[in-house]
Amino acid sequence: MARYVAYFRVSTEKQGKSGLGLAAQHSLIERFLSDGDEVIAEYVEIQSGKNDERVELWKAINHAKRNDAKLLIAKLDRFSRKVSFIASIMEQGIGLVVAEMPNATDFQLHIFAALAQEERRLISERTRNALAEAKKRGVLLGKNAKVLAIRNREEADSRAGALQPLIQPMIEQGLSLSEMARRLNAMQIRPFRGKSFYPEQIKRLIARLP
Numbered sequence: 001m002a003r004y005v006a007y008f009r010v011s012t013e014k015q016g017k018s019g020l021g022l023a024a025q026h027s028l029i030e031r032f033l034s035d036g037d038e039v040i041a042e043y044v045e046i047q048s049g050k051n052d053e054r055v056e057l058w059k060a061i062n063h064a065k066r067n068d069a070k071l072l073i074a075k076l077d078r079f080s081r082k083v084s085f086i087a088s089i090m091e092q093g094i095g096l097v098v099a100e101m102p103n104a105t106d107f108q109l110h111i112f113a114a115l116a117q118e119e120r121r122l123i124s125e126r127t128r129n130a131l132a133e134a135k136k137r138g139v140l141l142g143k144n145a146k147v148l149a150i151r152n153r154e155e156a157d158s159r160a161g162a163l164q165p166l167i168q169p170m171i172e173q174g175l176s177l178s179e180m181a182r183r184l185n186a187m188q189i190r191p192f193r194g195k196s197f198y199p200e201q202i203k204r205l206i207a208r209l210p
Helices: 014-020 022-032 057-068 083-090 107-137 142-175 177-186 198-208
Strands: 003-010 038-046 069-072 097-100
Touching: 003 022, 003 057, 003 177, 022 069, 022 142, 038 097, 083 097, 083 107, 097 107, 142 177, 142 198, 177 198
Parallel strands: 003 038, 003 069, 069 097
Antiparallel strands: none
């Protein structure tokens, strides 16, 4: 039997009120819990992942310390993608448990966080380089680029919603990202872009599910 304080984070107040994002996190945690485990408290943070000022998180940490419980989160990227931030939380003297990676050690969590941080840096760098090249070619940026970004985001959200009846049962079965990709490819389902699904695409698709 283990005691946990659950911590959830959503990026916007709209997500918090509608349950978007929270439902998936709750589902992961519910599947992780074993008979006899107890979640003694839940804290929900409405804050951008880029902002480390987490009032509700520190409430959750203090609650866990007072009650000899572990801090339970659904996914590492819902928590933070900054190695320094995750390291600072681990130094608080409480156990950090990630429902999506229940067997991960502290060392492995550091590695996963480092990979996510580097991925975000590379994406940002590629975006800046692409914009710079477009500007050199005389492409007008600004309003048109924003409209295109919004359109792409809406199309991706729509695609995710259309695939939810196929993806949701796989999530509930606890299938790996690789297995989900394999099954969608076997059904000849095509992603928003590209010809085949890969685990990272499945991860992004799941993140868009309501």
